Amino acid sequence: MLSEKSTATVRATLPAVGAAIGDITELFYEKLFEAHPELLRDLFNRGNQAAGLQKQALAGSIAAFATHLLAHPDTRPDVMLHRIAHKHASLGVTREQYPVVRTHLFAAIAEVLGEAVTPEVAEAWDEVYWLMANALAALEDRLYAGARVAAGDVWREWTVSGRAEETADCASFRLTPADGAPAPEFKPGQYVSVQVALADGARQIRQYSLTNAPGSPQLAITVKRVHGPAAQGPDGEVSNHLHAHVHPGDRLRVSVPYGDLVLQDSGAPLLLASAGIGCTPMLSMLDHLAHTGHTAPVTVVHADRSPADHALRTEHRALAGKLADCEALFWYEEAPEAGDRAGRVDLSDVPLAPGTRAYLCGPLPFMRATREQLLAKGVAAADIHYEVFGPDLWLATA
Numbered sequence: 001m002l003s004e005k006s007t008a009t010v011r012a013t014l015p016a017v018g019a020a021i022g023d024i025t026e027l028f029y030e031k032l033f034e035a036h037p038e039l040l041r042d043l044f045n046r047g048n049q050a051a052g053l054q055k056q057a058l059a060g061s062i063a064a065f066a067t068h069l070l071a072h073p074d075t076r077p078d079v080m081l082h083r084i085a086h087k088h089a090s091l092g093v094t095r096e097q098y099p100v101v102r103t104h105l106f107a108a109i110a111e112v113l114g115e116a117v118t119p120e121v122a123e124a125w126d127e128v129y130w131l132m133a134n135a136l137a138a139l140e141d142r143l144y145a146g147a148r149v150a151a152g153d154v155w156r157e158w159t160v161s162g163r164a165e166e167t168a169d170c171a172s173f174r175l176t177p178a179d180g181a182p183a184p185e186f187k188p189g190q191y192v193s194v195q196v197a198l199a200d201g202a203r204q205i206r207q208y209s210l211t212n213a214p215g216s217p218q219l220a221i222t223v224k225r226v227h228g229p230a231a232q233g234p235d236g237e238v239s240n241h242l243h244a245h246v247h248p249g250d251r252l253r254v255s256v257p258y259g260d261l262v263l264q265d266s267g268a269p270l271l272l273a274s275a276g277i278g279c280t281p282m283l284s285m286l287d288h289l290a291h292t293g294h295t296a297p298v299t300v301v302h303a304d305r306s307p308a309d310h311a312l313r314t315e316h317r318a319l320a321g322k323l324a325d326c327e328a329l330f331w332y333e334e335a336p337e338a339g340d341r342a343g344r345v346d347l348s349d350v351p352l353a354p355g356t357r358a359y360l361c362g363p364l365p366f367m368r369a370t371r372e373q374l375l376a377k378g379v380a381a382a383d384i385h386y387e388v389f390g391p392d393l394w395l396a397t398a
C-alpha cells in the first residue's frame, strides 16, 4: 500500500506525470538502450520499439497502476500485473533487472519534468515504482517456481521434428525437447517465446501460442509470416526467419510455456472466437476439450479473409466435430464455401447458453466488436477473456 505522504504527492502530480508519460517512456527507452544495447538486440522486440507499441504499453501500465493505487489503495490491478508477469517470465526477466529499469526511468522523469521533480515527488514515485516492480517480481518468482526452473532460466533447446505449410503465409512447426526430457506442462491457451539469431547478429524473441493439447510429447506452433505493407514498415523479422530458415532437424531456442489466457475447465458453456492467426490458442483449447470429454455447449467462431487464408481450418472444424455439443461458425470476407458465412462476424442469430464463458483472440478491432456483441447478448463482462498478439494496449483502457 502507498504511504499516506506519497499518496497525497502522487495524487497531486499524477495529472502532470500522466500527461508527460509518453515522452518519459520514449526517453526512458533511449537511455536504457544507450546504456545496454544488448537489451534491444537480444531481449526487447525491436519491431515493437520501432512502431512505438512497447512504449505505449509501459506508459499505460504505469499510469493505470498509479491510478489504481489512488482509487483502491487496498487492492492491486491483478489482471494487468499477471499479464505483464507472464510475458516477463516467458522472456526470463529477473529481479536483478528492475533496478536497471528504475535508474533509466527516473532519469527520464527528471529530464522531462525538470524542476517539478522535487525530492518529495521523486520519493513518492519511487514508492509507486517499487510497489509495482516488487509485485511483478513476486509473481514472476512464482511462475518460475511453478515451472520448476531457476529465476530467468526459461530457455531450452528444441528440435524441429516436423513442419507443415498450412496456407500461403502460415507454417506449423512441431518441436521435441533436444535433450530427450519430457515436454513441459502447460495450460491450453498458453504460449512459448522463441528466440532466433538474425543475420545482423541480433537474437530476437517473439511469442507463439501452442496449438496442441497439454500432455503431448511435442509442442506445436503455427506461425504467420508478417508482410510489412511497404508504406507501413518492413517485413516481420522473426516470422519470416522461421519460414525461410527453420526446417525439420534444426534446433530452436524456446522458452517454458507461460500465458494468463488459459481455459478455465469449469464445465461452463464456452464461446471460442478468433480471427486470422488468432485461432492458434483456440486449437489448443479445442484439442484439450476433446481429450477431456467436455459435454457443455461450445460455440466456435472464426473470421478470416477467405477459407484459403484460414490456417488449420480442417483441424479447427474437425476438433469442433469431436465435441459432444459444438457448433462451428466460420465467417469469410471472400469466397465463403457452402456452410460458411459471408462477411464479418455477426452473432445476432447465434444462440448462447446462459453462463457462457468467452475467449477471444485476434486483432483489436475484431475483439472490440465481438466483445460489444457478447455484452449485448448478456454475457457477463467478467466472463469475457482475451489474448492480444502483441503488447496489450487494451488492458489499461478496457
Ligand SMILES: Cc1cc2nc3c(=O)[nH]c(=O)nc-3n(C[C@H](O)[C@H](O)[C@H](O)COP(=O)(O)OP(=O)(O)OC[C@H]3O[C@@H](n4cnc5c(N)ncnc54)[C@H](O)[C@@H]3O)c2cc1C
Pocket: 045, 046, 047, 048, 050, 051, 191, 206, 207, 208, 209, 210, 221, 222, 223, 224, 225, 226, 227, 228, 229, 232, 233, 234, 235, 236, 237, 238, 239, 240, 259, 277, 280, 281, 387, 388, 389, 390, 391
Ligand atoms: C501471446 C502472443 C501469442 C502469439 N501467438 C502467435 C501465433 O500463434 N502465431 C503467430 O503467427 N503469431 C503469434 N504472435 C505474434 C508473434 O509473436 C509476432 O509478433 C509475429 O510473428 C510478428 O513478428 P515478426 O518478428 O515477424 O515481426 P516484427 O519484426 O516484430 O514486425 C511486426 C510489425 O512491426 C512493423 N515494424 C517493424 N519494424 C518497423 C519499423 N522500423 N517501422 C515501422 N514498423 C515496423 C512490421 O512492419 C510489422 O508489421 C503472438 C504474440 C503474442 C504476444
Ligand code: HEM
Pocket: 039, 043, 044, 045, 046, 048, 049, 054, 057, 058, 061, 062, 083, 084, 087, 088, 091, 093, 094, 097, 098, 099, 101, 129, 132, 133, 136, 390, 391, 392, 393
Ligand atoms: C515496474 C517495472 C516494469 C513495468 C511496469 C513493465 C511493464 C511492461 C509491460 C506493460 C509490458 C507489455 C506486456 C504485454 O505484452 O502486454 C512489458 C513487456 C516487456 N518487459 Fe517489462 N516492465 C517492467 C520491468 C521490466 C524489466 C526490469 C525488464 C527487463 C529488462 C522488462 C522487459 C520487458 C520486455 C523484454 C518486454 C516485452 C517487450 C516487447 O515484446 O516488445 N520489463 N513490460
